[in-house]
Amino acid sequence: MSWIDTDGPNQDVAISSRIRLARNIEGYSFSGMLSDEDAKKVRDKVRISVFGSSNILKESMDFLNLDELPILQKYMLMEKHLISAELAGREIGSGLILKKDNLLSIMINEEDHLRIQAIFAGLQLDEMWDYIDKVDDLIENEIDYSYDDKLGYLTTCPTNLGTGMRVSAMLHLPALMKAGQLQSIMTKASRLGMTVRGFYGEGTQALGNIFQLSNQTTLGKSEMDIIENFKSTALGFIDNERLMRETVMESGANEIEDKVHRALGILMNARQIGLKEFMDLLSGVRLGICLQIIEDIDLKSIKDIMIRGQAAHLTMKSDRQLNKKELAIERAFMVREFFKDKLN
Amino acid sequence: MLCQKCNKRVATVHLTTIINGNQITVHICEDCAGDLGELKVFKIDPEKGITVDTFSFVELMKSAAETAAGKTEKDIPDKFCPVCEMNIKDFLKKGRLGCSKCYSSFSDELMPLIGRIQPDLVHTGKTPAAKFPMIKIKNKLTEMETELKTALDEEDYENAIILRDNIRQIKDGE
Numbered sequence: 185m186s187w188i189d190t191d192g193p194n195q196d197v198a199i200s201s202r203i204r205l206a207r208n209i210e211g212y213s214f215s216g217m218l219s220d221e222d223a224k225k226v227r228d229k230v231r232i233s234v235f236g237s238s239n240i241l242k243e244s245m246d247f248l249n250l251d252e253l254p255i256l257q258k259y260m261l262m263e264k265h266l267i268s269a270e271l272a273g274r275e276i277g278s279g280l281i282l283k284k285d286n287l288l289s290i291m292i293n294e295e296d297h298l299r300i301q302a303i304f305a306g307l308q309l310d311e312m313w314d315y316i317d318k319v320d321d322l323i324e325n326e327i328d329y330s331y332d333d334k335l336g337y338l339t340t341c342p343t344n345l346g347t348g349m350r351v352s353a354m355l356h357l358p359a360l361m362k363a364g365q366l367q368s369i370m371t372k373a374s375r376l377g378m379t380v381r382g383f384y385g386e387g388t389q390a391l392g393n394i395f396q397l398s399n400q401t402t403l404g405k406s407e408m409d410i411i412e413n414f415k416s417t418a419l420g421f422i423d424n425e426r427l428m429r430e431t432v433m434e435s436g437a438n439e440i441e442d443k444v445h446r447a448l449g450i451l452m453n454a455r456q457i458g459l460k461e462f463m464d465l466l467s468g469v470r471l472g473i474c475l476q477i478i479e480d481i482d483l484k485s486i487k488d489i490m491i492r493g494q495a496a497h498l499t500m501k502s503d504r505q506l507n508k509k510e511l512a513i514e515r516a517f518m519v520r521e522f523f524k525d526k527l528n
Numbered sequence: 529m530l531c532q533k534c535n536k537r538v539a540t541v542h543l544t545t546i547i548n549g550n551q552i553t554v555h556i557c558e559d560c561a562g563d564l565g566e567l568k569v570f571k572i573d574p575e576k577g578i579t580v581d582t583f584s585f586v587e588l589m590k591s592a593a594e595t596a597a598g599k600t601e602k603d604i605p606d607k608f609c610p611v612c613e614m615n616i617k618d619f620l621k622k623g624r625l626g627c628s629k630c631y632s633s634f635s636d637e638l639m640p641l642i643g644r645i646q647p648d649l650v651h652t653g654k655t656p657a658a659k660f661p662m663i664k665i666k667n668k669l670t671e672m673e674t675e676l677k678t679a680l681d682e683e684d685y686e687n688a689i690i691l692r693d694n695i696r697q698i699k700d701g702e
Contacts, residue, residue: 214627216624217626332651338631340624341624343645343646401645403646404649404650407653407654
């Protein structure tokens with residue numbers, strides 16, 4: 185399971201949404217300052233808090249000692265957006281507690297001791313908050329969190345102080361991008377206390393017209409306020425994108441249909457596809473599905489193939505190291521198989 | 529445009545930060561971005577895959593602000609957290625603290641900074657469930673002590689005595 189193979193509300197624009205809580209254990213330095221020995225102690229404490237006898241969480245979770253996980257598998261977890269590049273790069277004391285359905289994950293010793301995160305398909309903030317709030321309580325029963333009356337949950341970086349909460353959503357905005365609205369989106373978001381980033385977070389360009397919207401501030405507002413504020417911003421962008429898609433269809437349906445079918449044509453026939461082109465083509469196909477130009481493919485499959493077309497996933501599948509050109513060939517092959525299967 | 533730091537290479541890194549309502553944009557080349565700090569950032573490049581770069585947003589902010597203020601890094605004195613021994617200069621470079629006690633050790637330097645990046649300096653959200661009873665009692669006590677002071681000011685001694693006894697009871701029960 186996971187956000188990849190489930191459907192969610194508003195998924196014509198919102199591919200997925202995420203809530204993350206940053207927490208630290210009192211009595212230990214923050215993750216960046218821990219000795220190797222203490223880092224392992226912290227990891228143990230977190231593991232025991234979940235898998236210890238009194239906790240009902242343990243039935244549905246798996247523990248991974250990431251120190252020992254091969255780098256390729258770490259990259260695959262990154263491509264699924266279950267861990268960050270920073271955690272993958274940590275050599276000692278890194279860990280991951282992963283719910284079996286992949287809807288919840290707890291990173292151990294990334295920037296903070298614990299980063300509890302829920303990631304669901306579409307926009308499902310209230311459901312995620314309910315869930316992650318309870319998980320946080322269950323863990324807190326077993327661990328003494330660093331917390332201050334005035335400053336709230338104490339975090340490694342002051343940008344996470346207070347609630348320790350980051351809410352984000354992956355939005356697919358091809359129509360707004362085409363209409364040259366990117367700059368105004370970013371400015372609007374910034375004025376509302378949000379940031380807009382590319383597909384993998386703090387990069388520059390957005391791959392495949394996919395943008396990550398997230399809240400900027402964490403202290404001084406309650407969790408519910410942050411969620412409500414974020415929700416209304418996200419829904420605003422979603423509405424704008426839908427309107428722009430309608431406008432574009434009204435003024436030039438033929439052009440869009442052509443673009444969508446060309447994208448499909450290349451995906452079904454090309455012999456090599458680089459990552460950037462792959463994401464752009466998928467963006468076209470995804471738009472085509474939402475506008476009912478393409479009818480035999482569902483949005484879930486597009487998420488699935490998007491992840492399977494990433495570098496580490498392809499490498500894992502072919503079971504050997506692939507250079508850039510070989511990746512492009514493997515990707516094209518996988519994609520041809522996928523569409524042949526779906527459209528027959 | 530040319531890099532604002534070396535004035536030689538083309539600026540490809542454009543960093544905009546908003547401090548206290550003022551927008552500062554820094555334009556530098558990748559080399560200078562790499563020179564500035566020790567923070568490792570893992571970047572995912574569509575063609576190259578995953579690479580590790582050295583980059584520091586906080587350092588850039590500081591540089592830009594200092595350039596504007598005419599100060600240099602040497603003006604900031606060393607200051608160490610007694611618990612984890614982190615130097616505040618390291619925090620200003622990397623943007624990360626060493627331990628929870630750093631917040632009190634560096635309180636003077638941190639509070640203005642937090643005030644600039646967060647809308648408020650008081651947490652109004654969730655409280656850890658286990659600590660909650662203590663905080664509830666603490667708030668109740670503060671409330672009652674205020675009421676006691678008011679009662680004394682207004683010479684309402686009957687009420688004051690009741691409040692005083694209740695406060696004493698709670699404190700003894702702790």
